[in-house]
Amino acid sequence: MTPEFSRRFALDSIGSIPRSVTIEATAQERGAVAARFDLVALDMLTATVTLTASAAGVETVGQFVADAVQTCVVTGDPIPTHLDESFTLRFVDPDVLVSDTDEVELSDDDCDLIAMDNGAVDLGEAVAQTLGLALDPFPRTEAERARTGEGKWVAGNDSGPFSGLKGMLKP
16 A cells, blocks of 8 residues: 655665755645544645664654644634654664564664665655654644643632532532
């Protein structure tokens, strides 16, 4: 299956000298990625990435910028979202990711590994996955956050989720 946003770079085109590339999703690709992540819209998706081949695989350090529109999980209202995120990934041989046991212990260094595919790395798919991880899984409008007092407690604010229990306290 070909990813919605694919930018493949063959391993033989990536050397040990860092190579910087910029990728940008087309309107059609943005529409497909938006559908994948249940977005109202994805108006921009671009990334600048430095690739470096090493004995451990292909190291990538990059930054992506995206303008998306998510849906509030409470009201259904559209929420414009601007993301500007940095990331570090390592593309490795798929055999490195295969384990002989059913139980796998991951360290912080293991969590950024992506398998190479047929002698190439797919930066577009890596950026799309990174976008998916950066999106708020439960987006809420600012008005909804203020109404529920999300993320902060203010003395005298009786509008929180447990405000009904206040009268049950004995003096």
